[in-house]
Amino acid sequence: MSSEGARVWLIPDGFIPEESSGSQESHEAICVLNTSAEEARLSISFYFEDREPVKDVEAIVPPERTRHIRTDRLGGAEIPRGVPYAIRVESNVPVVVQCSRMDTTQAALSLMTAMAHPVER
């Protein structure tokens, strides 16, 4: 059950809405599953339209655990709201990455999700 997934994942559509309504805050989460027996050490980079990327934000996923990492609560790096961005996740062991958005700009919430694109190498 080792080696499920890939070591690099890419997500072109990142966007944290500026506004929220109701009980749920607009946010995005990078969801990572590590089915291996080893700790996954992630290095996450964020790309923008008109500024330099923010690289090497670190995160850990313990063996046989998932982590849903909110991009507005990274601790250290700060991703601006209302700005298009993109995400690259690199891991020392194979993992699987999916990215989801909750948007509550207008009354009632909306969700979207996509499996990230794996890079084989």
Added chain:
Amino acid sequence: MSSEGARVWLIPDGFIPEESSGSQESHEAICVLNTSAEEARLSISFYFEDREPVKDVEAIVPPERTRHIRTDRLGGAEIPRGVPYAIRVESNVPVVVQCSRMDTTQAALSLMTAMAHPVER
């Protein structure tokens, strides 16, 4: 028409919302399609952020059938609401797996879906 899909599928973003509104209950479904002439015997495992995985929940998909398995009605295993989780589906024959969420926390429902990530092996 045998052997369509893969034997292992991974879904990092699982979450059953705690609240519902209107006529529709918030829920998630693991949707499986078995186009083969053989019964598919599934073993489903659930991973969490801060506890041991729940492994080997069993389900059957007859030949040339689909099943949309709600994760809040597994019978036996219980997935807590309001907690991030992830899913691993293993099958004895190739199948295809897609996971969808309905969220009715705020008035009006919202849907999201993603094809699971197949593991080639």
Added chain:
Amino acid sequence: MSSEGARVWLIPDGFIPEESSGSQESHEAICVLNTSAEEARLSISFYFEDREPVKDVEAIVPPERTRHIRTDRLGGAEIPRGVPYAIRVESNVPVVVQCSRMDTTQAALSLMTAMAHPVER
């Protein structure tokens, strides 16, 4: 530019909601893109949880055209509303298939989409 995509595509999560509200009717569409210079002749099959599949519903996508095929307007085959189903699309030439749902059961509409899973062969 010939031969873009695959000849067989699978979609486990099909469901046409029974109810609608507002100006938009709840529906699903099988969206097909044919970038080739040849006509694509599709054979679409529908799988259910507890009945025999409906096979070989035919559709045509002309060269360099897209078609968004509503599953509630197939002409001939009838997919029941409110029942889980799954879809298999086979084409004589490579195409790309994506499936989307609009759900207006509760006030305000909701959308979800997924690229179908391609079968290499």
Added chain:
Amino acid sequence: MSSEGARVWLIPDGFIPEESSGSQESHEAICVLNTSAEEARLSISFYFEDREPVKDVEAIVPPERTRHIRTDRLGGAEIPRGVPYAIRVESNVPVVVQCSRMDTTQAALSLMTAMAHPVER
């Protein structure tokens, strides 16, 4: 970190809703991530159900940047609202492409997204 992604991407389900409500306009965006050190020169084609494709709309993604390209603000080419279409993106260097829709036809917005289908070649 060069060569992440693919050079051709296909998106069968394009549709720009005719109506909007609230503060958000209904729209679609082709989201592209270029992690390479080279400028990505894109050639985007749009396919329809009953008319000739619009080919070779150009766009640039600088090195280590993302661009979220709204299909209702292409400058030059004009994609009609309320009409099914499909998208083909070709790039001189490998990139990753995801397509998302915001639909605010009925009160409250709805989102959907899918990673485009990569063509290996």
